[in-house]
Amino acid sequence: MGAIAIPENFTYTKRYYSHFAEMAKAGFAALGKAVFGRIFGECSWKQTCEETYPEMAKVLNCSRSSVARWVKRLNEKGLIKRLNGTRSEYKTDESTKASDGFIITPSFFYTTEFTFKSGARYLRQNEIDVASYILSWSLNPKTKGYKGSMGNIARTLGISTSTASEAIEALIETELIRREETPDVLNGAAIFKYTADKDLVIAIRKAFRKNGKEEKLPENVRQINEKAERESYYSKLRAEAEREAEKRSRPLRLDGKYAAAFRERRKLDVAENKEHDAGKLQEIKKRREILWNTITDRALAFGFSETELSELGEVLPKYKCRKCSDMGTKPDGTYCDCYPEWRKRLKDIDFAAGVKSGQIG
């Protein structure tokens, strides 16, 4: 059993990433984004939304006047269109957003008191959005969660990185989302994986099936997740190569002469930056050269050639791909073709083309 009580019959709304970007640009508060979610969610089922202000206020756990205020602004910004002058029929344009990823928000996120360390309370609007973001990634059977930076979440939702981090910490207290204990390390930064409560993911999948929508979500989310999958693939490759280099260079790093030379040279780096006296700079340079010779001599004694060392004198990781150093992108910014998922697909395409042209089979 998960940590949260999931109501049996809940509804949910979806909002596309591009909508968030538009609303963030227009300076919308999270509640404005939520009101849009209600209208857009209804529209994606029934073409139009006929939810009244009081109905919307009840679902979103806010006042009727707040709903009215945001409906007015959404209408002004052209994100929704009031139909035929009625007070409660709206339309949104879904067609252009179909290829974009979307965020699922179960309605009970607005109306349930969750247990935090400081006591029980409702989720804050930004917490709802962050939880929905993690939940949407967790619904994807391929990724089963979100692995990436806080900055990414913040940019998508149009909030600050610190707001995103605070929301994550609060949500972890409620056990609505979980953070995996061991992060991947990418360029010195820890990248954690976040997952939504398992029972909640199952319940949402069920709700999708009920509405005959189960095909749509994986396909849509797959597209936006492809980039993240790529990044995760390469970050794992790099981490593996770095771990291997660390293991392989351990005897060298434990060598007293090497370690001392390495440390002194690092210290000289700092000294060199602060020094302005030409004579003293010359001295530092000479000393650095002597230390470099010690480093390379010791490295050689342990079987490492100079070309295997970084500028600092550390043993470099052996990356699988020489073209991109397992970064996935080449120096000119284009994607590297070493991505196995792509190669597999290319092979399929080539094969299909071959069959068609009569070259195969």
Ligand SMILES: [Zn+2]
């Ligand atoms: Zn490559």
